Amino acid sequence: MRYAMAIDTKKCVGCGDCVVACQTENNVPHGYCRDWIVERVDGTYPSLDLEFRSERCNHCDNSPCVRCCPTGASHIEDGGIVLVEHNKCIGCGACIQSCPYDARYSHPEGYVDKCTFCIHRVKKGQNPACVEVCPTKCLHFGDLDDPNSDVSLAIKDRKWKVLAPEAGTKPQLYFLT
Amino acid sequence: MKEELFVSGRNIPNIDPYLNIWHWQIPLYLFLGGLAAGVLFFAGYFVVRGKEKKMQATVKWAPIIAPIALVLGLGALFWDLKHKLYFWQLYTTIRLESPMGWGAWTLMIITPISFVWVASYMKEIFPWWDWKFKFLDKFEAFVIKYRVYLAWVMMIYSIILGVYTGILLSAFNARPLWNTSILGPLFLVSGFSTGLAATIWISKDEKERKILSRIDLIFIFVELFLIVHLFMGFLAGSETAIEAARLFLGGQFTVSFWVFVVLLGLIFPATLETLELWGYHVPKWLPSALILFGGFMFRFIMVEAGQITRYLY
Ligand code: SF4
Ligand code: SF4
Numbered sequence: 042m043r044y045a046m047a048i049d050t051k052k053c054v055g056c057g058d059c060v061v062a063c064q065t066e067n068n069v070p071h072g073y074c075r076d077w078i079v080e081r082v083d084g085t086y087p088s089l090d091l092e093f094r095s096e097r098c099n100h101c102d103n104s105p106c107v108r109c110c111p112t113g114a115s116h117i118e119d120g121g122i123v124l125v126e127h128n129k130c131i132g133c134g135a136c137i138q139s140c141p142y143d144a145r146y147s148h149p150e151g152y153v154d155k156c157t158f159c160i161h162r163v164k165k166g167q168n169p170a171c172v173e174v175c176p177t178k179c180l181h182f183g184d185l186d187d188p189n190s191d192v193s194l195a196i197k198d199r200k201w202k203v204l205a206p207e208a209g210t211k212p213q214l215y216f217l218t
Numbered sequence: 219m220k221e222e223l224f225v226s227g228r229n230i231p232n233i234d235p236y237l238n239i240w241h242w243q244i245p246l247y248l249f250l251g252g253l254a255a256g257v258l259f260f261a262g263y264f265v266v267r268g269k270e271k272k273m274q275a276t277v278k279w280a281p282i283i284a285p286i287a288l289v290l291g292l293g294a295l296f297w298d299l300k301h302k303l304y305f306w307q308l309y310t311t312i313r314l315e316s317p318m319g320w321g322a323w324t325l326m327i328i329t330p331i332s333f334v335w336v337a338s339y340m341k342e343i344f345p346w347w348d349w350k351f352k353f354l355d356k357f358e359a360f361v362i363k364y365r366v367y368l369a370w371v372m373m374i375y376s377i378i379l380g381v382y383t384g385i386l387l388s389a390f391n392a393r394p395l396w397n398t399s400i401l402g403p404l405f406l407v408s409g410f411s412t413g414l415a416a417t418i419w420i421s422k423d424e425k426e427r428k429i430l431s432r433i434d435l436i437f438i439f440v441e442l443f444l445i446v447h448l449f450m451g452f453l454a455g456s457e458t459a460i461e462a463a464r465l466f467l468g469g470q471f472t473v474s475f476w477v478f479v480v481l482l483g484l485i486f487p488a489t490l491e492t493l494e495l496w497g498y499h500v501p502k503w504l505p506s507a508l509i510l511f512g513g514f515m516f517r518f519i520m521v522e523a524g525q526i527t528r529y530l531y
Binding site for chain 1: 221222226229230231232234237240298299300301302304305307310311313315316317318319322333349365386389390391392393401430456525528529
């Protein structure tokens with residue numbers, strides 16, 4: 042099993058519903074977020090290229106955050122979801138330094154926190170909260186090993202990219218371009 | 219034109235607009251670790267070489283700094299932890315892939331060694347010293363008998379400690395300024411140089427100071443060479459590496475790095491030490507103080523600047 046997400050940058054309008062849904066679902070402290078939206082403008086006027094990206098932890102296959110954690114609090118769950126066990130985390134910040142995507146934050150209570158792919162929902166067979174609420178249906182989630190999953194179908198006939206591939210982390214967010 | 223903007227959600231404390239999760243505690247921890255490594259290495263070295271009599275301050279007095287520095291360093295690290303009550307989790311796991319993890323274990327070994335070393339000289343330093351318990355006296359006799367072996371172990375662990383202070387940073391692939399293999403040797407050499415500086419400051423023996431100053435000059439020279447090497451490596455590297463180097467070559471850390479670290483922390487004290495060797499009169503504490511100051515600034519600037527460098531945005 043390999044959970045992954047595909048984000049359709051052509052469909053995303055940057056409304057931020059995914060951000061709010063995540064904050065509500067996961068009780069994210071005020072002023073923090075586990076997912077966010079980047080607006081990228083590329084080119085010279087009048088030929089400009091605009092892209093909206095809903096970003097979060099990439100649940101990297103080769104995750105530096107897990108490798109550098111001195112206590113084992115950062116670990117990989119079944120299905121490749123990268124998680125932090127709060128009661129093992131000492132808040133040393135090593136994992137925050139090691140993430141090329143700045144996907145982690147230090148929770149006001151001390152431990153480090155980030156996107157969990159809503160593992161509590163996924164275990165029940167539901168989609169992550171952000172995927173569920175997206176009004177343009179531009180987020181696709183599922184098991185990459187299953188050719189009929191939503192995410193496999195989404196990346197099948199489309200061009201896609203991952204962010205900062207040169208960092209070598211093998212990210213599992215696929216941005217459809 | 220290329221522009222990327224956060225349109226939603228992101229202004230996370232200590233992460234945006236740039237990463238700022240490590241403050242003065244980590245550079246202080248790295249500085250004190252390097253200092254202790256330097257002091258202990260040379261204490262061990264001169265015992266192994268049988269120069270104990272000639273190098274009294276290096277072998278007996280200066281090592282007192284080491285346990286103090288190590289305990290203060292660990293204190294700074296502990297201070298920096300956001301989830302302090304879980305500190306013990308560091309020692310319930312052995313994670314060889316994590317530099318932070320094996321650094322914690324290295325300190326766990328070298329700190330007691332430094333205490334034992336200092337304790338074994340207590341009676342020589344303070345003639346009135348009394349251990350009060352018989353078994354401590356026996357232990358002391360045992361340590362003194364096998365001191366040369368202890369010196370070897372101490373030298374090896376001080377090299378590990380010195381390299382570790384650099385590797386802790388260089389293992390972070392995500393920060394282009396840190397992600398270079400030169401950082402290990404560079405921090406080792408710099409740490410040893412601060413250790414020598416502290417020892418020179420303490421020593422009252424003219425001959426001993428001269429020997430130490432000569433060694434220190436070599437270390438400063440190697441350090442300068444490694445710094446040049448570091449920048450050459452960046453400039454021959456990827457775009458992110460070039461951008462990291464630019465912080466020091468015209469960017470916001472240019473003045474602080476070249477003035478405080480290179481000029482005041484290396485070149486100026488090296489000149490003073492050379493003049494002193496030639497017989498000119500130089501205030502004794504000045505070169506040492508400058509080297510120690512430069513050593514701390516070096517770590518402080520590297521930690522601050524490294525957190526700004528990144529792959530994205
Ligand atoms: S995106 Fe960052 S936090 Fe998430 S798995 Fe990759 S390195 Fe770790
Ligand atoms: S902050 Fe917590 S999760 Fe991150 S590396 Fe340190 S102990 Fe591990």
